[in-house]
Amino acid sequence: MKKWPRVPQTLTSNADEATRCISTEPGQAAPHARDQDLPTNKDQHDHFNFDPPDYVHDADEEHGPARAHVAAQPPIHDFNFRPVVLPDDQEDRPSLVPRAFQERPGVHLTYLNAVVGNVFGNHTVQAATESLNNQLNCMLVEGVLPEHPRPVRHLLSAKCRLGIDPDQWITQYAICSECWKHYTPVQLRELLSPSCTVPDCSGLLYDERVDAKGKIIRTAKKIMPHVSLIGSLRRMFMRPGFAKSIRDSRHDQPRRNDDEDFVMTDMHDSTLWHELEMNTIREIGELGTIRDCPQDNRPMAMKITEHCYGLHLILNINWMGILNNRPHSTGPIYYAINDLPQDQRYLQVNVICAAIMPGPKEPNVQQINHCLEPSSREVMELKNGVKMDINGKDEPANIFADNAILDCDMPASHKCNGTAGHSHDFHPCAFCDVDIVKVNTPEGYDNSWTPKDDYQMLRQSFYSRDATQARQDAILKDFGVRWSILNLISGWLPSKKSVLDFMHAIFLGIISHLFMRVLFGGYMLSGIGGINSPRRRFEEIINAVRWPSHITRLPKNLGENQSLKKADEWRRLLTVTPVVLWWSWRDENDEIPDKEPPLPPNTVQPDFSRNCRSLYQTILLLCTGVCILSSHTISMSQARIGQSFISHYCLESLQLRIPLTINHHASMHISEMIRKVGLVYAWWLFAFERFNSMLERVHHNEQINRIIKVQAQTRGSMMSQIAVYQSEAAEDNVRLPLRAAKFIDLRSHGPPGVFYTLLLEYCCRLWPQLRLVNDLSHDDGTPFLASKVARMLTYIRKDGIHYGCTMNRRTQSDSLGFISRNSTCVPVQIIGLFVVGILDVVPHICAVVRQLQCDDRIPDMPWTRYGSTLGIHVSYANEFGPYEIIPVSNIECPLALIPVHSAIIKKDLWIAVSFDHSGNEPEDLLDDDDFQ
Ligand SMILES: [Zn+2]
Ligand SMILES: [Zn+2]
DSSP, X not given: OOOOOOOOOOOOOTHHHHHOOOOSSTTSOOOOGGGGGSOSSHHHHHSOOOOSOXXXXXXXXXXXXXXXXXOOOOOXXXXXXXXXXXXXXXXXXXXXXXXXXXXXXXXXXXXXXXXXXXXTSOOOHHHHHHHHHHHHHHHHHHTOOOSSSOOOOSHHHHHHHHTOOGGGGEEXXXXXXXXXXXXXXXXXXXXXXXXXXXXXXXXXXXXXXXXXXXXXXXXXXXXXXXXXXXXXXXXXXXXXXXXXXXXXXXXXOSOGGGSTTOEEOSGGGSSXXXXXXXXXXXXXXXXXXXXXXXXXXXXXXXEGGGSXXXXXXXXXXXXXXXXXXXXXXEEEEEEEETTSOHHHHTSGGGSEXXXXXXXXXXXXXXXXXXXXXXXXXXXHHHTTOEEEOOTXXXXXXXXXXXXXXXXXXXXXXXXXXXXXXXXXXXXXXXXXXXOGGGGGSXXXXXXXSOBOOHHHHHHHHHHHHTSOHHHHHHHHHHHOBOOOGGGGSTTOOTTTTEEEOHIIIIIIIIIHHIIIIXXXXXXXXXXXXXXXXXXXXXXXXXXXXXXXXXXXXXXXXXXHHXXXXXXXXXXXXXXXXXXXXXXXXXXXXXXXXSSOOOOOTTOOOOSSOOOXXXXXXXXXXXXXXXXXXXXXXXXXXXXXXXXXXXXXXXXXXXXXXXXXXXXXXXXXXHHHXXXXXXXXXXXXXXXXXXXXXXXXXXXXHHHHHHHHHHHHXXXXXXXXXXXXXXXXXXXXXEEOOSSOOOBOOTTTSSSTTHHHHHHHHHHHHHOGGGOEEETTSOOSSEEEOTTTSEEEEXXXXXXXXXXXXXXXXXXXXXXXXXEEETTEEEEEEEEEEEEXXXXXXXXXXXXXXXXXXOOTTSOOOTTGXXXXXXXXXXXXXXXXXXXXXXXXXXXXXXXXXXXXXXXXXXXXXXXXXXOOXXXXXXXXXXXXXXXX
């Protein structure tokens, strides 16, 4: 592999440590390095002197001479700190413990029976209500029906008492038509006038009418449904098993990724995980300095990881259209709990949809702030710990939580954290001081920038909060900051705790730009040449790809239609791009020509180079970088290498005069984000996008019934799942079909004489203590009975991904995959999947496979030097090695197969592209197969 010169990377600096603002002597001014460059007296910040932003901080020396160094001013001592003020609010929520839990078990059970009959037994509401009454009447006759609390007698009331009526948990806030400030239902009733109470807001809250009885009815003009964060957590902790699945981080060793080679597997391996502080108060000084102090004069703040239940929350906000072809968008506010295991974190039941922001247009900053207010208030409460009941525990426990990260696409992120828009001339990036011009110069990609100063941003944001519109505009222009409600939360840092979603920045940003702007827009895949044109070849090869079944297909006419909508489609396209572009551009010697393809008539030559070979080399850098960065485990040194590939892609693109966008620059911060919050794989927004499509389909009450049903089925299947398979299966994250597998006769299946011999040999090595012998021999030992040792499986699921086998008569899909062998990956065909078990040993799951054949005569391909990183493997078509048996734990990932013909050796080849777990979101827990 060619060694690319490394782009200098911002190494882990101790700046974070140095600038932490917790003072050990509360009440005293925080002697704080970052204050150096701030106004020295009140006068100065009252009359903003809007020179170009020139604040520097102490880490500047590390970032080279690129920036003019402003002479440090003497440190100011801010004084008279006071806690930041929260907007007033009134709580108006239902009691959190389902009332049925306070009723007698018999009554509780009666409610449950009625609900189960309705949900599963197809009983109508009336029938279920009748059966509820019958049961209650029986209790009455027996004299055991309690008088208090009086049992309810209607199905819907029973659901309510059980806490499974979703409407019960949703507060319908009335919100102002203009600024979206929320008002509780009680406030709505008691307000003296329909005018919004926010100063300078001309919005209205409700309409009034008089009903038939002469009563005045107020109807809110606009509604925001809201679900309490604390209430949701209470309900979650009362679910069996939920508290147990929360990661206890108390015995972690923090900052493990300071070791560049430490392999991170999840978010808790990141730096920020162990830094969040609880029980702190955010204070503001007379001169605008923001600091966070431990409460109650404690010398030190407690870390979130010192608590058994310290939840790290992801906040995500986005917009989606809910009405087809109409510009009506709504925006859900989601909180996910990072402390749950990866495979449970993004399950629908574990993600809290705190609110749905109304449309029809995307909210402005003030509106978002108002929408975020109720849940931010709850986060502040949770930072001090909230006592909650826990299923199976006698005593309630303190539950802590914090906004660990804000994880959105770029526009939403900038709106939420109060930073300027991404097209702002001076502050387009929320993470550094790059300006919009540098996005198209090498300076945007060489790490010569200075990170944003969070405390400076906080200070300006608080100024902006109380400022006139003109001054807000000036602060935005000069400091790139606006007011954000999140800044009220102690410990919140707008730049440090924001991450840029990889999915939007890379797949919908950079990859889409590459195809739309450069490849299609630059006529690199034109129709000139008829059936041999690049466009035809492009379509032909895309349509020939045999994708794994969990990957939905790309459109058939991609060459013509040239647009993909979903991030997942771009991601899929990128994995096969090295092969696809080679096939589309190759000459008669299978080489990529060092020239520009002909320009279609009546088109304008684009400004950038159209040289196939240079473009191909450049694009390979991007493919490799994305492949490394989106890996499901990663070390910091790998992250920096991946980052370096992307930097070089951008720098080479600039060489080719390809215009770049803010997404390209923003992606320069990805390795730093990986350091802060862990591997991209754990926090990219694919899961949240999926929730949006669920929300789009939602039928409220039906939905909750469906959830109950799915859960019950999962649980039932778990129990019926043949208990003996479980211990091993659980270990490798392998799931088996739910139908009981049947024994097969090993001698009558597969090629004659192969399966029995191979499996006997394998089992002898696996269980030497059993002294297995051929069942037709007279040797001493345990006979390996041909028809009583192996059950055949039609498929398995490993890490949530489906693998089939060629022995399955119904479908051959997913019978190809990569397996690990001596620390490399090789492609195989899966012939059969077996559960073997003898006597009382724990059954074992294994696969019969054949390797796809390759040797040195296969010519080098243009991607060969990155082949192993890209996971692309070339073999002869339809040629296989000998049968062998492997444990299914060796199966690594599914693959896409691209059949091509080599002009050089005149043979058909198979190009196997690894799908390194991509597309593996916890979507369908259940196979349709299982419930037919
Ligand atoms: Zn208003
Ligand atoms: Zn930047």
